Amino acid sequence: MIEISKLTKTYDRGTKALKDVNITIDDGEFVFITGRSGSGKSTLIKILLKEVEPTSGRVVVNDMDLRKMPRRYVPKYRRRLGVVFQDFRLLKDKTVYENVAFAQRVIGESSRTIRESVPQMLKMVGLSSKYKFFPHQLSGGEQQRVAIARALINRPEILLADEPTGNLDPHNAMEIMGLLEKINRRGTTVIVVTHSHEIVDLMKKRVITIDRGMVVCDEEESGYHYED
Numbered sequence: 001m002i003e004i005s006k007l008t009k010t011y012d013r014g015t016k017a018l019k020d021v022n023i024t025i026d027d028g029e030f031v032f033i034t035g036r037s038g039s040g041k042s043t044l045i046k047i048l049l050k051e052v053e054p055t056s057g058r059v060v061v062n063d064m065d066l067r068k069m070p071r072r073y074v075p076k077y078r079r080r081l082g083v084v085f086q087d088f089r090l091l092k093d094k095t096v097y098e099n100v101a102f103a104q105r106v107i108g109e110s111s112r113t114i115r116e117s118v119p120q121m122l123k124m125v126g127l128s129s130k131y132k133f134f135p136h137q138l139s140g141g142e143q144q145r146v147a148i149a150r151a152l153i154n155r156p157e158i159l160l161a162d163e164p165t166g167n168l169d170p171h172n173a174m175e176i177m178g179l180l181e182k183i184n185r186r187g188t189t190v191i192v193v194t195h196s197h198e199i200v201d202l203m204k205k206r207v208i209t210i211d212r213g214m215v216v217c218d219e220e221e222s223g224y225h226y227e228d
């Protein structure tokens, strides 16, 4: 569960990126965060990843108050969140298999666990036949599937996806959304930042709209509320 209360972020030069934001996301929810460019979406994601410190307010993720979290615990905390980005961020000199396996190696999983879990995860994202491919041999949609497999391999409770379909054509974008929906049905909380009207309108999920740092709309089974 994520509990954000009275969250405010003012950057050094005085830009108020977030103003008195209150959001609660329960376990197992699928939530879109939308809003124009510059509305504060990335700042919110960075605060959740503890890459940016709030100016004031409280952020609690799975019963952990981020403000009180010791610095040495931060890397471990980040690994408990699955994160996916617009630009995939795969390791270019590693195969599909190794990109996913690497996330397990860094936390010291046994070779045996890795050999079992990586093929399962690649099957889940529909990439079993391409495990030996390198990122440049894959389409954008396939690269994002690898990134999703990597984000999920250590079984995070929450998956954060920051514009996951921003580099994809509409067909691949909808396939990725279908995959995120499947992951959500298996119990993972999914939070997707996007400014795609089409996706938000089609998916009929909870939509939190941010405008100039404020939550201006938070509705179930909603659509897009802004003109860009």
Ligand code: ADP
Pocket (backbone or CB within 6 Å): 011, 012, 013, 015, 016, 017, 035, 036, 037, 038, 039, 040, 041, 042, 043, 044
């Ligand atoms: P979005 O993700 O919705 O495009 P951001 O969270 O990136 O919005 O930005 C919100 C506001 O904060 C913008 O006005 C942006 O210019 C400003 N901002 C973002 N990062 C920084 C930073 N590191 N320093 C100063 N201002 C920033």
Ligand code: ADP
Pocket (backbone or CB within 6 Å): 136, 137, 138, 139, 140, 141, 142
């Ligand atoms: P898109 O339709 O997204 O443009 P591509 O044309 O890049 O996709 O790729 C279409 C298919 O061809 C994908 O399944 C991809 O894995 C495969 N492919 C692309 N480049 C190579 C390559 N150099 N070697 C092997 N397979 C490739």
